[in-house]
Amino acid sequence: MEAIKILANRQKLRIRLFFKGLEIGIFTGVIVAALRFLLDEADIFRPLWFQNFSTGKFFVTVLILIFIAKFLDWAIKFDKQVAGSGVPQIKGMLQGTAEMYKPLRLILLKFTAVILAIGAGMSLGRAGISVQFGACVGKFFSRKGNIEGNILLTAGAAAGLAAVFNAPLAGVIFCIEELRKEFTSETLVATLTAAVSASAVVELFFGVRPIFETITAKPLVIPEILKVSTLEIFAEHTAAPLKIFLCFVALGIFLGILGAIFTRTMLLSLEIYEKSNLSGSKKFLVPLILILPIGLNLPQILGCGNVLVDELLNREFNFEMVLLLFFGNWLFTLISFGTNAPGGVFLPVLTLGALSGNIFAEIGTSLGIFSAYWTTLLIIFGMAAFFAAVIKSPVTGCLLIMEITGQFSYLLTLTIVSGAAFMAADFCGGKPIFSALLNRKIVRN
Numbered sequence: 001m002e003a004i005k006i007l008a009n010r011q012k013l014r015i016r017l018f019f020k021g022l023e024i025g026i027f028t029g030v031i032v033a034a035l036r037f038l039l040d041e042a043d044i045f046r047p048l049w050f051q052n053f054s055t056g057k058f059f060v061t062v063l064i065l066i067f068i069a070k071f072l073d074w075a076i077k078f079d080k081q082v083a084g085s086g087v088p089q090i091k092g093m094l095q096g097t098a099e100m101y102k103p104l105r106l107i108l109l110k111f112t113a114v115i116l117a118i119g120a121g122m123s124l125g126r127a128g129i130s131v132q133f134g135a136c137v138g139k140f141f142s143r144k145g146n147i148e149g150n151i152l153l154t155a156g157a158a159a160g161l162a163a164v165f166n167a168p169l170a171g172v173i174f175c176i177e178e179l180r181k182e183f184t185s186e187t188l189v190a191t192l193t194a195a196v197s198a199s200a201v202v203e204l205f206f207g208v209r210p211i212f213e214t215i216t217a218k219p220l221v222i223p224e225i226l227k228v229s230t231l232e233i234f235a236e237h238t239a240a241p242l243k244i245f246l247c248f249v250a251l252g253i254f255l256g257i258l259g260a261i262f263t264r265t266m267l268l269s270l271e272i273y274e275k276s277n278l279s280g281s282k283k284f285l286v287p288l289i290l291i292l293p294i295g296l297n298l299p300q301i302l303g304c305g306n307v308l309v310d311e312l313l314n315r316e317f318n319f320e321m322v323l324l325l326f327f328g329n330w331l332f333t334l335i336s337f338g339t340n341a342p343g344g345v346f347l348p349v350l351t352l353g354a355l356s357g358n359i360f361a362e363i364g365t366s367l368g369i370f371s372a373y374w375t376t377l378l379i380i381f382g383m384a385a386f387f388a389a390v391i392k393s394p395v396t397g398c399l400l401i402m403e404i405t406g407q408f409s410y411l412l413t414l415t416i417v418s419g420a421a422f423m424a425a426d427f428c429g430g431k432p433i434f435s436a437l438l439n440r441k442i443v444r445n
Contacts, residue, residue, distance in 0.1 A: 013186055014185065014186055014189045017151060017152075017155075017186055017189050017190040017193075018189050018190070018193050020141055020152055020155070020190060021152075021155045021159075021189065021190040021191065021192070021193030021194040021197070022193050022194070022197050023141060024134070024137050024138050024141055024152060024155050024156050024159055024190075024194045024197075024198075025155075025159045025162075025193060025194035025195065025196065025197025025198040025199075025200075025201070026197055026198070026201055027137045028130075028133060028134040028137045028156060028159040028160055028163055028194065028198045028201075029159065029163045029197065029198035029199070029200070029201025029202050030201055031107065031111070031130075031133050031134075031137070032130045032133065032134075032160060032163035032164050032198065032202060033163070033201060033202050033204075033205040033206070034111075035111065035114065035115070035126060035129070035130065035133070035164075036126070036164065036202070036205075036206070037205070038115050038119065039114075039115065039118055039119060039126060039303070039304065042115070042118070042119035042120075042303070043303055043304075043306075043307050046119075046120075046121060046295065046299070046302060046303065047295075047299050049061075049295075050295040050296055050299060053296060058292070061292060062289075062292075064120070065120065065285070065288040065289060065291065065292075066281075066285065068116045068117065068120055068284070068288060069281040069282075069284035069285045069288055070281045071112075071113065071116060072113055072116070072117060072281070072284045072341055072342070073280050073281040073284060075109050075110075075112070075113045075342075076113075076340070076342075078109065079102075079105065079106055079109055081100065081106055081110075081132075082106065082109050082110045082113055082342050083340045083341070083342060084340055084342065084343075084437070085125070085128030085129065085132070085343065085344035085345055085434075085437075086110070086128050086129055086131060086132025086133075086135070086342075086344065087128045087131050087132065087178075087179075087344070087434045087437075088434050088435075088437040088438040088441060089132065090131060090132060090135045090153065090157055090179060091178075091179055091434055091435070091438050092438055092441070093135070093150075093153060094150055094153065094154070094179060094180060095438075097438075100135075100136065100139050103136035103137070103139040103140045104136070104140060106132075106136055107133055107136045107137075110129065110132070110133070110342050111133070113341075113342040114126065114129050114342050114343060117284075117341050117342055117343055118303060118304060118343055119303075120288060120291060121291040121294070121295060121302035121303055122287050122288065122291070122302075122303075122336040122341060122343060123287075123301060123302065123303070123304075123305065123329065123332045123333040123335075123336045123337075123348055124304070124333075124336050124337065124341060124342075124343020124344060124345075124347075124348065125304055125305075125343060125344035125345055125346045125347035125348050125349075126164060126304055126343075126344060126346075126347060127160075127161060127164045127165065127344050127346035127347055128343075128344025128345060128346055129342065129343065129344050130160035130161065130163060130164040130344075131157045131160040131161050131174075131344075132157075132160065133156075133160050134155075134156035134157050134158070134159040134160025134161070134163070134194070134198070135153050135154075135156045135157045135160065136156065137156045137159070138152040138153045138154070138155050138156025138157070138159075138194075139152070139153055139156070141156075148186075150180075151186060151187050151190050152190060154175045154179060154180050154187055154190070154191055155187075155190035155191045155193070155194040155195075156194060157171075157174075157175055157179055158171040158172050158174065158175045158191040158192075158194055158195040159171065159191075159194035159195050159197070159198035160198070161174050161195075162194075162195035162196070162198050162199045163198040163199060163201070163202045164202075164346075165400060165403070165404055166199050166202055166203065166206075166403070166404070167199070167399070167400050167403035167404055168192070168195035168196045168198075168199045168403075169195075169399050169403060170396050170399040170400035170403055171191070171195040171198075171199075172188075172191050172192055172195050173393075173395055173396050173399050174393060174396040175187075175191055177393045177395055177396050178391065178392075178393045178396065178432070178434065244370075245416070247364065247369060247370065248381070248413055248416045248417050248420070249416065249417075249420045250360075251357070251360050251378065251381060251382065251385060251417055251420075252385050252388075252416065252417040252418065252419065252420025252421040252422075252423075252424060253420050253421070253424040254356070254360055255353060255356055255357070255360075255382055255385035255386050255388075255389055255417075255421045255424075256385065256388075256389045256420060256421035256422065256423065256424025256425040256426075256427075256428070256430070257424055257425070257428055258352075258356055258386065258389070259385075259386050259388075259389020259390045259421060259424075259425045259430060260389060260424070260425040260428035260429060260430030261428075262330070262349075262352065262386075262389075262390055263389075263390055263425075263430050263431060263433050263436065264430070265330075265334055266333075266334060266337055266338075266345070266433065267436060267437075267440065268334075269334040269335070269337055269338030270337075270338050270340065270440070272338060273338045273339060273340070283339045284339050284341060286335060286339065287332065287335045287336040287339060287341075290332065290335065294328075294332065298324070298325070298328050300325055301325060301328045301329040301332050302332075304347040304348070304351075305329065305347045305348055305350065305351030305352075306347060306351070308325065308329070308351055308354075308355075309350065309351055309354045309379075309383075312354055312355070312358055312379055313376060313379065317358075319359075319362045319366075322355060322358050322359055322362060323359065325355055326352065326355040326356065326359060329348070329351060329352060329355060330352060333348045333352070345390070345391075345433060346387075346391075349386055349387055349390045349391065350383045350386070350387060352386055353382040353383040353384070353385060353386025353387060354379045354380070354382055354383050355382075356382045356385075356386055357378040357379040357380070357381055357382020357383065357385070358375065358378070358379050358382070360378055360382065361374060361375040361378040361379065362375075364378075377410075380401060380405060381401075381413065381414065381417045383397075383401055384397045384398055384400070384401040384414050384417060384418050384421075385397075385417045385418055385420070385421035386421065387400070387401075387418075388418040388419075388421045388422045388425075389421040389422065389424070389425035389430060390425070390430070390433050391432065391433060391434070392422065392425070392426075392430070392431075392432035392433070392435075393432075394415075394418040394419060394421070394422045397414075397418050398411065398414040398415060398418050401414060402414065
């Protein structure tokens with residue numbers, strides 16, 4: 001009798017969590033859609049502003065950048081959770097080492113700060129921010145409904161990632177792989193409902209397309225070698241299957257090493273800013289003032305990076321330009337991220353992965369290992385591999401790339417590349433970036 005009662009209570013809980021997940025997904029979807037719209041508009045307006053740049057525009061731009069720096073400083077002092085990507089804070093809350101007291105205030109403050117910082121051109125991401133916004137919505141509904149807070153917090157986080165990439169499965173798996181580490185049927189009900197409903201809301205505004213518009217606007221031509229599932233069939237499509245397999249493993253190892261280095265340099269950038277004499281709004285002025293020369297000479301590296309990925313897939317850059325974009329984006333991301341300004345790392349990581357994949361493709365083509373026909377695919381595989389190396393969530397990375405491309409044919413290849421990158425980064429001592437950031441925060445507190 002007691003067992004039946006417990007089962008009935010769990011069924012009632014799952015029903016309540018379903019409807020709560022639905023509410024969380026809808027509200028998160030609206031917030032993320034608004035964020036995406038404003039940042040997309042900023043990506044359109046920014047290069048137009050730097051055209052026909054005059055002395056008058058220069059002084060106006062400087063005044064605007066100073067205002068943004070002062071606002072960022074004020075917002076972070078007013079609420080410390082405005083700083084950073086937001087994902088480490090959510091991990092801390094789920095582990096019981098952090099708390100969120102006023103979720104609606106945090107959404108309003110951080111939303112404004114992100115629009116100003118990334119809209120101006122700082123190289124930061126919007127996905128981690130969206131995860132935090134979703135968690136804020138989950139926190140708000142958990143207080144109102146008196147339901148298990150951690151479940152709804154997780155559901156909100158899944159909704160945020162699902163909404164920003166239009167990738168509900170990746171949102172759910174990210175919560176299992178990176179945030180919660182343990183899952184129940186109740187959590188699955190809430191997260192899946194929230195993720196799907198958030199994606200549906202975003203689709204109402206933007207249609208069935210992810211943040212990287214070129215990937216879905218232009219169908220990918222998949223070589224037959226990537227569509228097969230057994231070594232026997234694999235051998236029928238190529239005279240040298242081992243060579244192709246080793247190329248993918250080499251791509252993963254290359255990206256894994258770069259990812260481990262990138263993680264260390266990101267943590268180092270935070271240390272350098274802390275040890276410098278820059279305080280208050282001065283540290284934010286460093287990347288903000290750099291926007292002026294960058295906007296005039298290399299505008300592709302400003303902002304989240306999704307526009308740059310679209311350009312890589314649409315245009316052919318020479319090798320020297322790809323290298324310049326890679327090192328320029330890497331350096332400016334470190335300068336922006338080191339300030340602890342509000343902004344995430346997902347999109348910068350995917351952008352650097354795309355650039356790294358392009359570099360690998362250029363080198364391989366010049367050596368005659370494969371043709372330029374593979375460049376687009378290696379760019380996309382590079383995104384998944386760099387994600388696996390830095391975020392240390394290879395399953396999420398594979399699912400994310402498959403969902404945003406709409407291609408599930410190359411699961412085997414993505415798994416090989418991401419697995420190799422994960423292992424290479426691990427061998428080089430690379431730590432999961434969000435866990436490293438959380439541990440750093442705990443040690444300093």
